[in-house]
Amino acid sequence: MSLAASNRKLLIKLLLGAVAMFAFAIFVLPPIYTLFCEITGLGGKTKGEYTAVDVRVDTSREVTVRFVASNNALMPWEFRPTMDKVVVHPGEPTEITYFAHNTTSEDMVSQAIPSLVPNNMADYFHKTECFCFDNQPLAAGEQAELKLVFIVDPDLPASVNSMTLSYTLFDITDRTAVPVAQIQ
């Protein structure tokens, strides 16, 4: 093979390598990251809807669950939990609510993003019903009680006796193509 040909061959191979690394960064790294967090329960991301299979309630233990709410930048709604904390027995389904009020004169859609501390305990916090599974459309001036039903897993490590669940409310009106009335 001539020198020019072998140079060109090497050039093509290395360029393909570079393109592959670019694809790896965009199409492989983010899903791997999400998968890794899901499997390990790291990052404080609580999971989707949970179907209770076990009715065992551990009345010998008490766990304090605290609730926090915050608004992402520029989100004008009033948003807070209706109670600061609740003491539960592991395994017992508990219902609490968050209060949301669209204080603006526009119809808006929001999305609540959960985060749990301690952030490696997300696997032990189950939600059977949550407003955060969907987005939350509110018409101008509208108020709502947002419902959440959760179960603390009876297998929660004994060293953990309190958890904090936080919701951050994001404005996703721009990302939602459908008018608020239709979503509702």
Place this chain on the structure above:
Amino acid sequence: MAHGPATLADGWKAYISRWVFTTNHKDIGTLYLWFSFAMFILGGAFAMIIRAELFQPGMQLIKPEFFNQMTTMHGLVMVFGAIMPAFVGLANWMIPLMIGAPDMALPRMNNLSFWILPFAFAILTSTLFMEGGGPNFGWTFYAPLSTTYAPESVNFFIFAIHIMGASSIMGSINIIATVMNMRAPGMTYMKMPLFVWTWVITAFLLVAVMPVLAGAVTMMLMDINFGTSFFNAAGGGDPVLFQHVFWFFGHPEVYIIILPAFGVVSQIIPTFSRKPLFGYSSMVYATAAIAFLSFVVWAHHMFTVGMPIAGELYFMYATMLIAVPTGVKVFNWITTMYKGSLTFETPMLFSIAFVILFTFGGFTGLMLSIAAADMQYHDTYFVVAHFHYVMVAGAVFSGTAAIYYWLPKWCGKMYNETMGQVQFWVAFIGFNIAFMPQHFLGLAGMPRRYADYGLQFADWNMVSSVGAFIYGGAQIMLLINVILTIRNGKPVADEKVWEGAEGLEWTVATPAPYHTFEKPPEVK
């Protein structure tokens, strides 16, 4: 048809065409070196503004918003504009001469990879004059600072990064192809000078991680403009993902910067010790080991992000492991000097200072690698001091050494040795006055990237600023020395400029002719 390159005597049109359309590795090397020096002055000017503002507590000269743009632009320009192109320039000049090749393997791509760089930096620098200002989110451009809260000009920044990445990838491919296909007969891999070895390994690192950087900024671009949510929690993304992607590029990047510097001092120390390099093959393997390890330690930059203890332990131990091959290198440099007939010309002074100060910076790196301690050091001036010891006293000192070492071969004239040595001492002392106190500031808790600070930090900040101005002055001395050498330095006739120098680059005439090794040399 034998003709030389166009000079000014042929008219300015011919002269400009020569540089714009050149495919000669020496011309392109020269362009890279001058360009990187211009960027070094620009990034240095930003640093001077930063240090002038930090001379005293309180806001004196500039607004905090502009300060943030200065820290960001200083980092970006120095990393991507000054240090990386400087070593690519050295590679262009020296690799063909060192392996006995007539030119680079892909000369036209070589021209392209240089000439897109000035556009990238023109775009990047122009953002400073735009409404809302230039990038102000730190050179690591963490999301969401660089996405949700970024100035409008962020799209120009992203485009500039894409161009720089393309330039680096093309430059690297060229170097790999040159070294793999164009070696003179008899020049086996294990006979290649260490500078060539470190550059090949660096080039592979670049091809592997520059696309990851391009991927990171592309995801930013899509988050900002096209409604995706890679780094946006509202849409199910995660800002922490950005840090993982960035440092997956960023950690190999720091070795991309330092490995060619290792190569340069591995050429210079044997020359002025008049002994062959001690442990040549262990140097090659150590370089490869460092390059491999650089891919598996990235999260030590983000210990405070909230990692499980197992992750912190893994990244801590893996990081400490890098000290082993690095220690091998430092040992070999010192052993090369041991019982050698040493002389202390300017390149040797810079190389010895490199070994001492880089080792010092390596040790502070070990301190930072301790996950538990890093909670205290993270994002303080201790980190700033650490990476300036390895980047400035590492890469910039070795780059300066390389210029003094090869300048006589490039232009056929000797630099002023006295002025060179004076410049070395000014640089060495200025550097240490500037950055040593930053360790103390960091340990005392002064955070980085702030325009103002508490009164308890005032004294050391003033000392640090004075050192920075001295160090900045040393760079002007370097520029003057180089210009004086080119204009009216004492001519050198010997092919071997330095008595103890070994290698093919010292077998060609001085100054190096425009075309060399058109007939490949025989390597025994």
